[in-house]
Every structure is written in structure tokens, then in C-alpha cells.
Amino acid sequence: xxxxxxxxxxxxxxxxxxxxxxxxxxxxxxxxxxxxxxxxxxxxxxxxxxxxxxxxxxxxxxxxxxxxxxxxxxxxxxxxxxxxxxxxxxxxxxxxxxxxxxxxxxxxxxxxxxxxxxxxxxxxxxxxxxxxxxxxxxxxxxxxxxxxxxxxxxxxxxxxxxxxxxxxxxxxxxxxxxxxxxxxxxxxxxxxxxxxxxxxxxxxxxxxxxxxxxxxxxxxxxxxxxxxxxxxxxxxxxxxxxxxxxxxxxxxxxxxxxxxxxxxxxxxxxxxxxxxxxxxxxxxxxxxxxxxxxxxxxxxxxxxxxxxxxxxxxxxxxxxxxxxxxxxxxxxxxxxxxxxxxxxxxxxxxxxxxxxxxxxxxxxxxxxxxxxxxxxxx
Numbered sequence: 001x002x003x004x005x006x007x008x009x010x011x012x013x014x015x016x017x018x019x020x021x022x023x024x025x026x027x028x029x030x031x032x033x034x035x036x037x038x039x040x041x042x043x044x045x046x047x048x049x050x051x052x053x054x055x056x057x058x059x060x061x062x063x064x065x066x067x068x069x070x071x072x073x074x075x076x077x078x079x080x081x082x083x084x085x086x087x088x089x090x091x092x093x094x095x096x097x098x099x100x101x102x103x104x105x106x107x108x109x110x111x112x113x114x115x116x117x118x119x120x121x122x123x124x125x126x127x128x129x130x131x132x133x134x135x136x137x138x139x140x141x142x143x144x145x146x147x148x149x150x151x152x153x154x155x156x157x158x159x160x161x162x163x164x165x166x167x168x169x170x171x172x173x174x175x176x177x178x179x180x181x182x183x184x185x186x187x188x189x190x191x192x193x194x195x196x197x198x199x200x201x202x203x204x205x206x207x208x209x210x211x212x213x214x215x216x217x218x219x220x221x222x223x224x225x226x227x228x229x230x231x232x233x234x235x236x237x238x239x240x241x242x243x244x245x246x247x248x249x250x251x252x253x254x255x256x257x258x259x260x261x262x263x264x265x266x267x268x269x270x271x272x273x274x275x276x277x278x279x280x281x282x283x284x285x286x287x288x289x290x291x292x293x294x295x296x297x298x299x300x301x302x303x304x305x306x307x308x309x310x311x312x313x314x315x316x317x318x319x320x321x322x323x324x325x326x327x328x329x330x331x332x333x334x335x336x337x338x339x340x341x342x343x344x345x346x347x348x349x350x351x352x353x354x355x356x357x358x359x360x361x362x363x364x365x366x367x368x369x370x371x372x373x374x375x376x377x378x
Contacts, residue, residue: 025099091156111230205290271310
């Protein structure tokens, strides 16, 4: 179904107000909103899905217009609190458009399988009625669902459109780019070289996929790397938990700007602890590249000032490859908590693969490595 037809049917009021976190399954919607509204008063890309619901609630309170909230189903966990203790309590309706990753019967990545299987049940638990938009859904079928949902919306309750793969199309795709020159994969090559035998914890998306491929290309094992294939925004906290328990080992957190912003509060907890063995690297391409490239607010943030304000003792920004090796080497040598922002382009290889091992196999390799390292110190 074409995205403009979909929106014309589900939004019965005059104005559209949309707030969301980008999802590749909703690429047609994301591109359309950027093409029509950009980012401003009618369209907001939020930090996380709970943030979306709160912004949507504020819009409704001010205008009485029912907001559209878009997200991947992996973000349902983030909306539970504001749905249960805000929108339901105050009877604030939202129209949720949710990308259904890991839909039963479809092939998808391992991080989506459990979430995909439980998505409908989670929405049922939240008392949110669901219509599954499929590739073969007709406009007449969608209109019937909209008519049935109207009673819920009129009484202050939310509804959800669960979007299957390829159910939405847009006639034109957006091309996202920035002015940064340094490729993320080149930066990762340098980081892994400098890190040597250190511990690596990498964020979800293309960062972990590129680290995996670099190791494969260099004939190295994957035992030193914890590839966080899901749990967006929590990579830094995982690295922090490891660094607390392994004070004699350098731990590198390889983060993304979207993931950092999603749970930015973790930066305050980590920074104020001043762990001298933790090096927090943020590869900032100012975009949600792994799900299409829509912008984050990172282009407008002073991440170095934020890091210093949160307590990191050493904070530096890198804008080109010439600086990279020097800054990384210094960070590894000093006995201080470090935060390094690396400004990178929006780019990745079209043939970028995915890890061949399962998450459990990755975990076992990684834990065996940590166990050996701990034993060596005893």
C-alpha cells in the first residue's frame, strides 16, 4: 500500500502530528514524513519510544489532535510505562504504527525473534487493539479497521497498526548524508588495531556487523568482542558492568550516536564513576543509519561538553583519520575514564554481512575469554 494512501485513511483529522523512532520496516513512512514535513512542529524524531509517547501526550493536551507514534516493535518495552501510567490514566489516545520485526513465519535476525513472537500479546496486555497491515491488505480492509478503531479513539484509548514486511511503499526514497569524511569501518579498523587484546563491547546495527567482518578479514577470532545485536542504547551499560568487574582490563565501548541518545542517562552514571579502564567511543554519523539513515539530533549536540559534564576525565572529538591513531593510543595509555567522539560519514558497504555465529555462541566465546583473562590475573 502506498504510504500516502495509508495515512489518508488512518488519519481522519485535518493535521498530522507524528513522533517516532525510525525503523527499517517503516522506511516508507519515515521517508514520507521527512519529505513532507522534515523535522519541526509536525514531525519529531525522539530519543526513545517512551519519549515519543510523552511528546505525543503533550501535543494532544495542547491541541486535542490525536498524534501518530511510530516505532519498531523492539521499542514496545520503552512505551509500557508512559502508556500504562500516562495515556491510560489521562485517557489520551495515540495511533501507533509499529514495524513488526521477527514476525512469526518470516526470516529475521536473532534479536527480533522473541520480540516478534510476543508483539501481539504485549499489545494485548496493554489493552491496545491491533490491526495487522500486510502486503496484500486492501484499502477497503484498512478502512473497515479504522472505522472499528474510532470508538476506541473517541473514548481516549490508543490503537495500533502492526506493519508487516513490505506492507508500505513510498514512490521515492530519501537519501541521507552528512559532510563527515571518515568512514565508520575505517575508524573501526583503527580501534581494533589499537585495542589489541582488550575487551570490546559494540552497539547494535552496522557497528557490530562491521566489527565482525573486520575480524573475519584479518583472520582473528571473535572471542574478545561482545556484539550487542539488540538492546539499543544499552551497550555502554553492558561495557560498564564488565569494566567494574575486570579492573585490570581495558574495556572499549563502541557506541553509536542514536544509541547513546536513546538512553543518555547511562552516560551520567558511567561518567561519574570515573572508571579508569573504560574507553567509551561514540561513532557519530548523526543518523539512524542501520534502519535507513534518518537524522538524530547528534549534529546539534556538543557531546564532548556533555561527557565532561557527566564526569568523564578525558573527552576528545575526532574529525579525521590523521587524528584517530594518536587519540586512541593516548586514551589506551592513560589511567582515566575516556570518552571519544568520532565524526563519521553515512556509508557502509552494500555487501556488509552479518555474524554467522548465534548470540549464544558469541556469549560463550566471550565469557570463556573473560574467564581466562580473570584466571591469568589470579
